Amino acid sequence: MSKTTLEIITKVGVPLVVINGTYSSLKLLSNDDYDASFLSGLKTALTVSLLIASGVTSYVLLILLEIVWNYYKAYYLFENTNEKLNLDE
Numbered sequence: 001m002s003k004t005t006l007e008i009i010t011k012v013g014v015p016l017v018v019i020n021g022t023y024s025s026l027k028l029l030s031n032d033d034y035d036a037s038f039l040s041g042l043k044t045a046l047t048v049s050l051l052i053a054s055g056v057t058s059y060v061l062l063i064l065l066e067i068v069w070n071y072y073k074a075y076y077l078f079e080n081t082n083e084k085l086n087l088d089e
Helices: 003-030 034-053 056-077 079-085
Strands: none
Touching: 003 034, 034 056
8 A cells, every 4th residue: 555545544544433432432331331331442542553553464453353343242242231121031
């Protein structure tokens, strides 16, 4: 990728990730799900640091991070939501 493409991705991606991550963390925090909120903030910080690194390797790591995050979120992170809504019964 060219240098200008990497700069554009960084300049556009970082604010979007910060806004989305902050919203996600605050939404989880309002549901009293503190561990999920912490992990969401941690994922946001890792994503921002990988975006700032701006390399092909960091983008591959971002893809892997999203795959692992979506798997983890689907099966482990939000099990408390099912308990609160009594969906398991």
